[in-house]
Amino acid sequence: MTVVDETQETPTPEYRRAVRAWLAAHAPGSLAGLPADEQLRRSREFQAALYDAGYAGITWPESVGGQGLGQAEQQAFSDEAAEHELPLYPFMIGMGMCGPTVVDLGTDAQRDRYLRPLLRGEEIWCQLFSEPGAGSDVASLQSRAVLDGDRWILNGQKVWTTNAQFADFGAVLARTDPDRPKHAGLTMFIVDMHAPGVTVRPLKDMTGRSPFNEVYFDDVEIPVENVLGEIGGGWHAAVTMLGHERVSIGSARRPRRSPLEFTSLAERARAAGVDTDPVVRDRLAELYAHERALALLNSRIRQETAAGRPPGARGSVLKLAGALQLRRAIEVAGLVSGADAIAWDPSDTSGDELALAINAAPSSSIAGGTNEVQRNIIGERILGLPKEPQVDRDVPFRELAVGTQRREGTR
DSSP: OOOOOGGGOOOOOOHHHHHHHHHHHHHHOTTTSSSSHHHHHHHHHHHHHHHHHTTTTSSGGGGOOOOOOHHHHHHHHHHHHHHHHOOOOOGIIIIIHHHHHHHHOOOHHHHEEEHHHHHHTTSSSEOOOTTTSSSSSSSOOEEEEEETTTTTEEEEEEEETTTTGGEEEEEEEESSTTBBBTTTTTEEEEEETTTTEEEEEEEETTTTTEEEEEEEEEEEEEEEEGGSSSSSSSHHHHHHHHHHHHHHHHHOOOOTSTTSHHHHHHHHHHTTTOOOOOOHHHHHHHHHHHHHHHHHHHHHHHHHTTOOOOTTHHHHHHHHHHHHHHHHHHHHHHHHHGGGGGOOOOTTTTHHHHHHHHGGGGGTTTTSSSSHHHHHHHHHHHHHHHHOOOOOTSSSSGGGGGGTTOOOOOO
């Protein structure tokens, strides 16, 4: 059993004070209400300022443009950043998922080309895995890349792609060998999202916003040097990225004033005059305890990673715990606010922050793999339970009736 060593999470007081002072002087505050292009411009400016001040890529190696510091410094920055509403959303996929995978699997040329611009906010990334017929079973994807001389030609469709609307590059998973079983015939590529043949279309969720997209690739050319990892090694690359994704989602720190955090809900309870209700107090206390437990789990996984033990399947524990925590927070919000938790004036396009947060929260149990998928991973890879039957694991992909694909001779 690994014991959380709180002393490892304590950086020098000078570092924490420096972070606090810098954020107080440079955090831009909420950008809500500004035009989308202006929000993006200011977000890029702030990310560049973060990098120049030494607060971007805090734990990334110095050789790739990071700061080469420890998890204690990262924790200190995250703690202080939680006091502000920072415009970092456009960079979360690149910083939390794509960038770390390039660090792990990229060539020296790829690291030199892509990581510093990513850290400075000059280039934004997205992740292109899910398809209409391949969600939780992403290995069933049908997007196809065919080698043509010194380039690959990519065709297919991806869906639920967060930040594709302003991404410069994407990590795309495509099938390169349909004669091999579905997990073995995949390759990951770095694709230029501005290349001819790339079409991005927004998808609206139930908040009325469009945080994700469907993406079409029509004869998109990808240079051979843009293979990320090995040809045919796409599943290994995908598992690597999904591990980073689940840790990133599960450990994401929302501002302390976010509507579904304990601090905000406790204030709502006081404002509504229900803070003395014993049931409300019990649920708020339970919410706080789970928040603290999730923070300690996050600290433990970061410490183990720093000690050379990658999170692997334990990233699913963190991801599942984060999704369940949001579900608890929604229940407490309903208890505290009643109908005010879900209703707002339709003429107010900004909506109520709490209602919008509640509508957005269910996606946490789907994005990055559903709660059910996470439980399967935990059961099989951590608890050692028997795997579910997989009759198609050793069958060549072209022989499978997957999604819209049909066997030859059928109609």
